[in-house]
Amino acid sequence: MLQDPLTLYRLIVLYMLNRVSFPLTAAQISDFVLEKEYTNFLTLQQVINELSDAGMISSETIRNRTHLSITNEGQETLKFFQDRIGDAIKDEINAYLRENEFSLRDEVSVLGDYYKSVSGEYEAHLVARDNGIALVDITLSVPTAELAAVICDNWQKKNQEIYQYLVEQLF
Numbered sequence: 001m002l003q004d005p006l007t008l009y010r011l012i013v014l015y016m017l018n019r020v021s022f023p024l025t026a027a028q029i030s031d032f033v034l035e036k037e038y039t040n041f042l043t044l045q046q047v048i049n050e051l052s053d054a055g056m057i058s059s060e061t062i063r064n065r066t067h068l069s070i071t072n073e074g075q076e077t078l079k080f081f082q083d084r085i086g087d088a089i090k091d092e093i094n095a096y097l098r099e100n101e102f103s104l105r106d107e108v109s110v111l112g113d114y115y116k117s118v119s120g121e122y123e124a125h126l127v128a129r130d131n132g133i134a135l136v137d138i139t140l141s142v143p144t145a146e147l148a149a150v151i152c153d154n155w156q157k158k159n160q161e162i163y164q165y166l167v168e169q170l171f
Helices: 005-018 026-035 041-053 072-084 087-109 144-170
Strands: 057-064 065-070 110-116 122-130 134-144
Touching: 005 026, 005 041, 005 057, 005 065, 005 072, 026 041, 026 065, 026 087, 041 057, 065 072, 087 110, 087 122, 087 144, 110 144, 122 144, 134 144
Parallel strands: none
Antiparallel strands: 057 065, 110 122, 122 134
């Protein structure tokens, strides 16, 4: 086991991000780490911030969700030190990712965000991706922030139905 537990937590985060082909949210990583009781929430946030500051992970905040990806520097670091993660922990991570892959991928592949445009209207920007490729990318102009927020929330819930409808109507 490692002398410094923070190093282990850093390696766990890097290992998780390296095992998937899509970003994970900070909340998804937290769910796993906290469920397994590896550490507490504040320590995990410290670890994520340190990894980001060191350039080992990149982060993008989209509507209150922070999407994390491993960088080349993070991959290189993991190559050198992943043997310091115990096999039992690796097995738990791999099982978690295997069992939850579709829901994890779905959560980060469907994005809805809104912002105030220069015209004073609000624009709801809705995207559905598959393997990093945008399947749908829609921007709707609406008069209020509240309406834009509702549209984004409904996009999260109904994106598959909306996509299917568009395909049926346009093809």
